[in-house]
Amino acid sequence: MATEPATEPGAVADVGVGSADDPGIVAGQFRFFDAHVVRTHRLGPTLTRITFGGGQLAGFASGGRDQSFSLFLPRPGQPAPLLPDRTGDGWYRRWRLVPPEQQAVLRSYTVRAQRAEPAELDVDFALHGTGPDDPAGAAGPASRWAAQASPGDRVVLLGPAVADNRSVGFRPPPGTDWVLLAADETALPALGGILDWLPAGTKAKAWIEVPHAQDVQDLASAAEVEITWLVRGAEGPSGDGALADAVRAAELPPGVPYAWIAGESGAVKALRRHLVRERGFDRGNIEFSGYWRRGTSEEQLRAEA
């Protein structure tokens, strides 16, 4: 998951190794960037936008769409994420050798927007387990960090050094007549990036599941997009099949579809199964990615992979 999105629900991709030509380049396409929080902005009850800045981000070559990257966060009390030596081959092995209580937290996130001069990246974090009524320990370290982030907080990103990189998953093939998009709140930033990128004239239908009505956002696109928002309610668990049920009940356009589905693994699996088995979608025309799995932390997913 560190350098590219998972392609199997709940699976994690390999973390790349360095290139012999440039020790700063990882897996041929990625590079480490030091950055800091510039500002934070609460988008709604669930999502908070964190804007990262820093001179190195001028070289961050986002490919747009669902461009993901690896985010390294400090442990509580640390001034910066601890990554012993991040040059070339072997950084991942060296990072793993750091004692867990000191090791930088590694999580996958998506670029929601990028700007130059000053070089800035917006990243939208879905907060979970950080509310006043949530039990202690319910939040993962990234959610906890995002809920408390403030200007100046230091992070490290492992992101694209080239715009055409493997961490962009949304790639409709030539001959696509229309696009189906489905996401929960963790993949809403990626879906927003895809809508920003879709050219005028493209037909798209999108389903987006969020916990609260106030999480619904205005999403711009040059494409002809019909968006259905599904609000599951504060108590409802995501991944209970609401996305698949909503698509099952919908009338889909004729022609060759390309589908992009991301969110909780179980929900992604259920919708993909529906599209393949009941709608006859070509498996090769479905890009699907488990962004998280209920009851399983990203470390546990990485260990399984």
Ligand SMILES: Cc1cc2nc3c(=O)[nH]c(=O)nc-3n(C[C@H](O)[C@H](O)[C@H](O)COP(=O)(O)OP(=O)(O)OC[C@H]3O[C@@H](n4cnc5c(N)ncnc54)[C@H](O)[C@@H]3O)c2cc1C
């Ligand atoms: C390619 C990719 C791109 C991603 N982009 C984004 C993004 O832009 N924004 C974003 O918010 N997330 C994004 N995610 C998902 C994010 O990486 C996970 O939600 C991650 O688990 C959060 O880390 P954590 O430390 O908060 O929780 P973890 O320590 O990983 O997990 C702790 C517990 O919380 C549960 N959990 C994790 N996420 C959620 C959630 N959202 N709601 C409820 N329970 C949860 C886990 O199942 C586990 O039980 C992306 C994931 C991938 C693979």
